[in-house]
Amino acid sequence: MSDRIAASKTADKGATRADEVRLAIEEDIFLGRLRPGTRLDEESLAQRFSISRTPIREAILQLVHAGLVEKQPRQGAVVAPLKLHRMVQMFEVMSEIEGLCARFAARRMSEEEKQALKRLHDTSKAHMEARELDAYYAVNRSFHEAVQAGSHNEPLQEIARGLFARLAPYRRYQLNHPNRVHDSFTEHDDVVEAILAGDPEAAYAAMRRHVTIQIDIFTEFVSIMGGSEIQ
């Protein structure tokens, strides 16, 4: 495999090997190269990154605490499989958290931030019209991050990021839903409008609705796929 860690382009000023490994594995999970349920063997990871098990263990521990990996003492670590009911609970929280971000954002975003959000939104419109799914997905993420940052509340952002990271491997599926991209854009539209108008409660409601709709699509998706545990 030879994934020499040098590949990591993040500013690794002072970063340790463990951090680099964590980022690499995180990315693997995020992009679906490591599916939920996959076992993380310390020895083979050590070989893959050409380092010892010690930093690998540290990286895994960090992932465990981020919720991306599950670990039982003496039984190793696996990429966290998400039980359906738990996933629904997470979306439930996510909708409230993102709603909260939007509410704060409506009150606190500077004029510059608002304009940047508007530009992002316009960009996503272009991607939607061009039917560029991957690009839309990427901008969509930036959009949500912009709103989260607009809350000007760091702990809240951390919570939102954490939930987003844990749901990301699944979130992607929904874009296959008929008309989802278009609907998603329309929902974003409501959010942007409310935030630009500085209307906290409208922003809250719009964002909450946007995320809640995703729950419905998921449960639908899962009920078609069957099975209560998504791998």
Added chain:
Amino acid sequence: MSDRIAASKTADKGATRADEVRLAIEEDIFLGRLRPGTRLDEESLAQRFSISRTPIREAILQLVHAGLVEKQPRQGAVVAPLKLHRMVQMFEVMSEIEGLCARFAARRMSEEEKQALKRLHDTSKAHMEARELDAYYAVNRSFHEAVQAGSHNEPLQEIARGLFARLAPYRRYQLNHPNRVHDSFTEHDDVVEAILAGDPEAAYAAMRRHVTIQIDIFTEFVSIMGGSEIQ
């Protein structure tokens, strides 16, 4: 010091040394034996618990990800000192999260859970009247945990627990505020009433108010103490 880990009474079925150390340090921080800003030296901790540095490092990493400890590569770990503005932000989130818990709890608590909550509340009343501050503080924690559990949403509970843990070392101060215990009880009263009545919005509002008041007391406390960083 000789803190032989055996002291930990938690069901350590399968728990590792690292877990035990984490719990011990967590408790130290929680109870104020380790003040924010204190340096966590791996070697001395290893000696204190009579184990090697490896599990100590793992424990510290876990604490870092819980937010209780801060760590910079090659510069060691310190018990996280909280900047004032960040603490206020955390309380801001906490009030929403706990409000959310209360809202869900009002809808979802079983009759047994409601009665248990009522009993807890009655116990705290006794402690208030007997002026037993420490006991009141302990029951207060249980009260909040009961409401969180009543939300029947595990990710939400985790978030709430995380915030609570990070704020706990500071939360304690407020009980010195004149009449705080009595007021706190009255606020709890509103929460209990709303939950028992199954009124989600009232429960949300009452809990949110309860936690918000704590923010005011904190900012007051801090403005008296001076300094933007509380050690």
Added chain:
DNA sequence: TGTCCATCTCTTGTATACAGAGATGGGGGC
């Protein structure tokens, strides 16, 4: 006397070695 640089020490980061808990597979008993 103050400042800057080199060295030294102390602490953290990483590697490796060892020990023990679970998993696994084969053999024996029913």
Added chain:
DNA sequence: GCCCCCATCTCTGTATACAAGAGATGGACA
């Protein structure tokens, strides 16, 4: 033929040894 038990083996948890960076300290020079 099937199931249970035990030996073995693999992988995790812990200990210890080594490397390397950051800060401290002391001396030399301005």
